[in-house]
Amino acid sequence: MRFSSRVDISEPNPIAKAEAAAKTAGETLVKLNDSNPTRHALAPAMVPDVYSADPRGQRYAREALSTFLNTRGAARCSADDLYILSSTSEAYSWLIKLLCDAGDAVLAPKPGYPLIESIASLECVDMIEYQQRFDGSWYIDVAELKAALEGADGGRIRALVLINPNNPTGSYVKPSEREAIVGLCREHDVAIIADEVFYDYDLEPFDGNARLAGETGALTFALDGFSKMLAAPHAKVGWIQVSGPAEEVAEAKRRLDVIADDYLPMSEIVAKRIPELLQAAPTQTERVRERVRGNLAALHDMLDSDGQGLVSVLRAEGGWNVLLRVPSVIDENELVLRMIERHGVSGQPGYFFDMTSNGYLAISLLPEPDDFRRNVRVVVDTVDELIG
Template sequence: MRFSSRVGSTRLNLIAKAEAAARNQGIALETVNDSNPTRHGLAPNQVPGVYTADPRGPLAARQQLARFLTKRNLKEAAAEHNPSVSVDPNRLYLLSSTSEAYSWLFKLVCDPGDIVLGPKPGYPLIESIGGLENVDTLEYQLRFDGSWFIDVAWLRELLGSGQGQKIQAIVLINPNNPTGSYVKPDEREELVALCREHDVAIIADEVFFDYSLEPFVGNRRLAGERGALTFALDGFSKLLAAPHAKVGWIEVSGPGELVQEAQRRLDIIADDYLPFSDIIAERMPELLGAVSGQLDRVRQRIRTNLKRLHTILDEDEAGMVSLLRAEGGWNVLLRFPSVIDENVLVLRLIHDFNLTGQPGYYFDMTENGYLAVSLLPEPEVFERNIRAILAVVSRELDMV
């Protein structure tokens, strides 16, 4: 696999070679220009201790996270036959967010002008970060036929084309936002084989994985995938329902030699940024301990609202609004008659109900007539929002 030429030179100067040789012999070298004040008795009382610049994040915090992830995998393995259970802390990278993880990984695998594939419909974050990294993004379609599926045949043709030579990674969001669709088992098998064949890395964004709604059987995480070079992203933002809890992580897996080379280069990127604070690391046990309760709390809310949504739509006499099956996540897509312009619908919500929303074209839906709706509001607020949408749809249809 070709990695970015921007990072990871294998050439060492004479001093670096001598330092490496000393380390290999177990010799601890002191540095005459050591500018880490915590190693010289100058740490403040508020932040005591000696700072160790570990590019992957403090080892103790990664070990705590690895134990948490391993325990989670053990729980899932019995039901889902997950072959990857134990998580190695040395294959984890701690950073401030999954958005930062995307940025690092685009640097890792792409030179300017290379291509990353992202799902459409989908959240526009990938395209935005790609632009910041001078990386081109190309959409692959999720198609709907009673449920969402990936057009793997189209991807196979694309990767075999001349343009395919520039494709360095594919982003798989599992489950996707706003479609709520997980990567199906047969899709996973084909995609892993394609990525291995064409030397394409998988970036698996699994921040919504734990929030299943109406899933199909057999969905499982891409984290730990061994068939192709895989970078799985997750973090506290969704696990704790706390966007202000800025802790994310990358789990690296795949064929051994590829993982080794990827981590050697990723270490350089991580060492340049060193984003993870020891102050946050100290709270890792507390934060990890809160995950289970928060997952239960959010699941109860979104599943309660989803059930109520089904009831409201079933009881609606007009029957002009339907719900696309949502397998997982926090959001669902409502479908309304395409004779109503999406902009008109949202503008009417603003004018009549002091509500706003994100229409389907925000996510590059291929046709008119969709509105994304969050399942997170308190039930009374959620029902009020849905009834406002139904009222606007009914009113606009009367005017057609």
């Protein structure tokens, strides 16, 4: 695996080596340059604790997180394989720094949320899209991935992003796709970045569905966090779980430690709540799961009973957003603008997610049931108006 050249992993100086040896031996050194005010009785009363930086995130928080992750039945996760940070967006940024030099590239799915392209651009890295295609359900065009990795840009592709399940298509990575993709990444020394923030919200599950977290066949960085797990975007806690071949994992963590140390760990104020929030996670996730499944069932009922039959919903396997299909003769901008004008309702058309053709609208399954039904009614009525 080739890592970026922008992470400085040069040999530590003799003083740093001696300090590390003393720490390993359990010896506490007095430091003349200790400028941590919390160790000198200067911490404010509202935040009285002594600050003890752990670049990967506070140990107790990582231990609690690993225990929680191990209860989900996935591959075993050690606290030493986890990095806690503020969000999965920050995780993408760290991993692009780890893997890519300026001018390198990452592969990411389309249709898809535009976040990855924006973050890659901020890191002076290109995003090369690969297509998810629909034939009654969504699938990854593995042949296209193979062609990209073996084509003119293959030498600068350093990571492949898998969204499991994807937003807004709601498609999980299928077992056969996973096997082929892991093999391609291993063959081409490309790391996998697996974004699994929506994983727990299965809508139409299938046999063999599994997380990529813990994958050992290729260097894999699995992303998750509280934003979706707790349905709390203001609870800014995300994490990276590192797995793969042992030597590559060790080298990746050695370099990722440098990045984490430069950016400093998550706030202790936030970290202290992580164990408590993890206890609440199963109940909260189930609450959200019931809401989105109920609204999806209501959506199918409403569309099936609509006499005009102009609006349909594409099959979604997971997540909390789905795509509506509307007649392609309707311009997507015209549809949303008409909804704003007539009903005070806005939305995200398919082109926001780089759908390859006109005639799509994303709709959230999160609203309270009465509000959700009202939203669906607005879409159906507006389509009828435009066609009629």
